[in-house]
Amino acid sequence: MRMCKTGQAGMSLYIKAFGAWQEFYPASYFEAHDVWTRLTLESGWADWHDSNTAYYPASYKVDLSGWVHLRGLVKSSGAAWNSTFAYLPAPIRPAKRTSGVSISGDDSSPPAASTQHELFFSMREDGQLKFHYKGTSTSAFWHTIDNNSYYIGVLRAREYYKSKGII
Numbered sequence: 001m002r003m004c005k006t007g008q009a010g011m012s013l014y015i016k017a018f019g020a021w022q023e024f025y026p027a028s029y030f031e032a033h034d035v036w037t038r039l040t041l042e043s044g045w046a047d048w049h050d051s052n053t054a055y056y057p058a059s060y061k062v063d064l065s066g067w068v069h070l071r072g073l074v075k076s077s078g079a080a081w082n083s084t085f086a087y088l089p090a091p092i093r094p095a096k097r098t099s100g101v102s103i104s105g106d107d108s109s110p111p112a113a114s115t116q117h118e119l120f121f122s123m124r125e126d127g128q129l130k131f132h133y134k135g136t137s138t139s140a141f142w143h144t145i146d147n148n149s150y151y152i153g154v155l156r157a158r159e160y161y162k163s164k165g166i167i
Contacts, residue, residue: 036061036071039086039129044079047072048142058086058145062161066154068092070123070145085143087127091160092152098123100148102131104141119143123150 014021036059041047047057058072074085088094102121120132121143131143152160161167 034061034063039072039088041074041086042079042084044077044083045074045085046077048075056146060088060092062092062152062157064154064157066152066157067149068094068152070129070148072146073142073144075142081133082130084128084130086129088123088129090127091156091163093127094123094125094150094152096125098150100145102143102145102148104131104143106141121145121148123148 014023016022036056039058039060041058048055055073056071058070058074060068060070062068068088076085079085100121100123102119104119122128122130122132124130129145158167
């Protein structure tokens with residue numbers, strides 16, 4: 001199998017298999033793969049909004065190489081501890097439970113260094129996105145999901161974009 005990019009149809013990616021070139025990713029995929037999609041947050045969770053600064057809302061994107069990336073800052077506003085804050089769509093859920101690290105804080109203006117905590121974050125095969133705490137508290141906390149990624153593979157990424165009508 002050989003791969004190349006060509007300018008003949010924009011930035012399409014073609015694969016040569018069985019002696020013939022086949023379009024694997026059309027130009028529309030290259031244009032759309034950098035789009036972030038907002039996650040729907042569960043009850044008791046909200047995107048962090050601060051009048052002084054702008055933070056990304058909880059969102060994901062699927063890249064050309066088959067990685068799912070997460071970003072955003074969320075806050076707990078009455079959610080139970082260790083509760084699910086969002087679900088990933090079925091086509092991009094990890095095959096197995098995946099873990100990451102989040103920074104959390106208990107002050108009203110993130111991210112103040114004096115109040116930051118590191119906590120465990122899981123991306124589950126059933127789509128749950130969940131923070132895991134030690135102990136309990138009734139304080140509202142902010143949490144970042146920035147810089148957390150997991151691999152679903154190129155073929156699953158392609159199927160995801162097919163389901164969105166992009167390719």
